[in-house]
Amino acid sequence: MNTGTAMLASWNLDVPSLALLILVALIYLRGWLRGRRLIEFTEDQSRLAAFLGGLAVLFLALDSPLDTFDTLYLSTHMTQHLLLMMVAPPLLLMGRPMLPLLRGLPKWFVKEGLGPFLAWPRLRRVGRLLVFPSFAWGVYIASTILWHLPKFYELVLQSPFWHGVQHACFFWTAILFWWPVVQPTPGRPPWPRWTMIPYLLLADIVNTALSAFFVFSGVVLYPNYATLQGVSGASRDQALAGVIMWVPGSIAYLIPAIVLTFGIFSPAGSMPQRAIKRPPLSPRRRLPLPLLRRAAQLAMLVLAVVVIADGFRGAQVASLNKAGVWPWIYWRGLSVVALLAVGNLFCLACPFTLARDLARKIFPPRLRWPQRLRNKWIAAVLLALYLWAYEAFSLWDSPWLTAWLITGYFVAAILTDTLFRGASFCKYVCPIGQFHFISSLVSPGEIRVRKQDVCRSCQTYDCIRGNTHSRGCELYLFQPKKVGNLDCTFCLDCVKACPHDNVAYLPVMPASTLLSDPYRSSLGRLSKRNDLAALVLVMVFGAFVNAAGMVAPVIMWEHGLHARFGPQSLPWIIAVLVFSGIIAIPALITALCAALNRWAGLTIQSGLLQSVRRFVLSLVPLGFAMWCAHLLYHLATPFGVPDGMTGAQLLLLDAGLLLTLYVCWRIAQQSATKIHREFAVVVPWATLSCALYGLGVWILMEPMQMRGMMH
C-alpha cells in the first residue's frame, strides 16, 4: 500500500458517533415523512437535503481521514474545524429540524419527557439569550480565538479529552453563531435582517486576521506538529492551514452575506411560502404477514433440525458444534435484541408451534387444558429448573444435552398441543415463551387495536373466535381487553382475522403497561396472580444468578465449597445456590419490602402478598436489562468483544434501573395511603432495585467466562 492509498483508507469509524448520526437522521426522516402526510411545503425537499447534508458533513469531519490525521497535520485539523464550524451547523439549521425531530420522536416521549422542559419559560429565556446575535457572535469569536492560543491548542494535541472539548465548543458555538443568520424558527428575529450582513463581515475580519497570523507569523505556533514534521515541514503545514482558514473560511461568511443582500433587495424574498394540500392517502397496504411468519418458522425449524443433528452426531466440543454455538450464543442474543428493538419475535418464528401445527393436522386435539393448571406455576417451576440445569449440567458445554433438550421441547410441544386445544403449551408450559412474555413487557411495540370505537361496534369478535380466513387467538386474548404483551406470541392471527383492519403492531412506551393494573383479557388483574409474581421473580433474579455463575469470584467460591464438602457435593451446592438465588432470597427480600411498607402503614394493599404481587412487576425492566447485558456480551464474543462493550452493558443496566424506579414510583402513587407518601412507599423497593443494580455492575466488571466459545 502506498502512502496516498494508506491515507485515503485511514477512516476512523467511531461506532457510537456513527450510530448517533444515523439515529438522528432516521428520527428526522420519520418526522419529515409524517409532516408531509399532513401538508407539504415547496421547500420540504431542500430542507431534508440540507439536514442530511449537515449530518453527512459531520460524519466526514468526525470519521474520515481528516479526523485520523488531525494530530499529525495542522492543515488537516483546520479543514476538520472548518467543516465543524462553517459547513455542518448552517446546513443543519437550514433543515429547520425542530418540527421534524419532534414529530419523529415517540409521542409519549415528546409529551411527557420533553414537553415540560420545552414549555419552561426560564429555559426558553436562556435559549433566547444564547442565540441573541451579540451574545452568539461574542461566544463564537471567543471560542475560535481561545482554542487557537498555543497553550490550549497544545493541550488538545496531548489529551483526547480536551480534544473532544475543543470540537464540542467549536460545534456548539457555531450553532449559536449561525442561528440568527439562518433563522430556523418562525417568528420575528431580535435584530433586523440587514444587521446580519455586518454580523458576518465582522466575523470574517476576525477570521482573516487569525488566518493571516498563521500564514505570516514566521514561527511555528504549535511545537507538537514541529516534533513530527520538523520545523520547516510544520511551517509549510501551518501556512497551508492559514490559507484554508482564510480562503474557504471567508467564502463561508461571504456567500451568506451576499445571499442576504440579494434577499433584502429582492421583492421575491418577501413572498410567503406556499403550502400544497396533499391528496388523501391511499388505503394501507397490507404485508402478507402470516406467510412471512410461516417462512420464519420454517427457517427456524430447519436450523433446529441442523442443531439437533450436529448435537447428536457432531464433535462434542461446544465451540465447534452448532448445538454449542447457535442456541446459546446467537439465538439467545438475537432474541433479546429483538425484544429490545421490536417485541416477541422468537415466539413469532417459533419452530415448535410449526411442528405442533403439522401434528395437529393428523391428531386434532379434543381435550381442554385442566382448570386447575390454568396458571403459570408449571412454567415458573420449569424456568427455575432450567436455570438450575444450565449450571448443574453445563448445558452450554454439552452439544449432546442441548440436542436432547431441543428434541424434548419438540416432543413436549407436540404432545401437549395434540391433546389439548388452544395454545396450551405456549400459555401454560413453555418456559422460553414465559421468559419472552415477561421480557416483552419492556418492548417498544405491541399487537393491539388501533381504535377502541371500531371494536365497540364489532359484533363478530373474529380476533378471538376466528373466521374462515384465520383462526382466532389461541391464547384467548380478546383484543379490546388486551393490555400489554403478556401471553402474546405475536402469531398475528388476530391481525389477519380482524375484518376491520383494526389490529396492528403499534409502538408503545416500554413498560407502560406495568404502570397500572387494569383487568387484562385472559389474565385478570396481575396484582391478583401469585403465579405471575413467582414467574417474574424467577426471571428477574435468574438474570443475576445466571450471569453471576460466569464470573471468576463466584466460580472460585463454588470450587471452594466443592473442595470443602467433597467430590459428590457439586450438584447439591449448585442446587442450593441457584434455588436460593432465584426463589428463597427473592421471596424473603420482597416480603421484607412489602412488610416494611405495611408496618409503616403506607400502602393501601390489604395483604403482604398483594403488595408483593403489585410491586415485583416493577423489577421486570431491571431483570430484562441484566439478561440483555449478559446475552449481548455472548453475542459479541465471536466477533471479538468491542471496546465499548462494558459501557454499553452499563447503559443497558442504567436504562433498566431508571425504568424500574419510574414504574415503582408510579405504582407507589397508586398504592400510597396518603398523597405525598409515595416517596416513603418507594424507598424499600428502590433500595432493592439499586442493590440489584449494584450486583449487576459488580458482575459486569468481573472477567467473564466465555461459555461455549473458549476453553
Next chain:
Amino acid sequence: MNILWVLLALAACLWGHGGVLLLHQQAGPYVVSLFSADAPLRAGSQDFTVLLQNAADGTPQLDANVTLIFRNSDAKEQIEARAGQSANKLLYAASAHLFTGVWNVTITIHSPAGFVATTKNSLTILDKQPPVAAYWPYFALIPAAILLFILNRHLKNRTRTVPH
C-alpha cells in the same frame, strides 16, 4: 428555540479521539514516533501505534518490520506491530498487556533492505483505575436522570396549578 437544545445534544458525538505522542526519536535512517491511544497509560491492555518516517524527507515508511519490546525488572513482552491495523493506515499498530510500574520500550525496525535500527525509551504505567473512576459517566447518568425527572415533575405540576 427548543430546536437549540435538540441540536446541542448532537454535539455529544463530537467526543472520542485518540493518539498521544509518547516518543519521537531518530533511529538510523528513520524518525520513529510512538503513540498511545490513552493518556496517561494505565495497567491493562494498551494500544500503541508507531509512525515510521524517512529521516531525510519525512515520508512515511510502510514496508518495514517493526517490533516493540516492553521490559521491566520482572517481565518482558515482545510484540510485532503491523501496518494497516489501526484507523491510521500510515501507522504500525500493536496491543500490549502491561502492569503497573516503569517499563523500558525498545522499538526495533527491520527495513526491507536488511537494515536494523533501534530506539529506546521508558514508560510509566499507572495503576488501573477503579471501576467507578473509569466508568463514572455511566454511573452519573442515573442521578442526572433522576434530577431531570424531578424537574420534569415539578414543571408539570406547576403548569397544572397555574390558572389559565
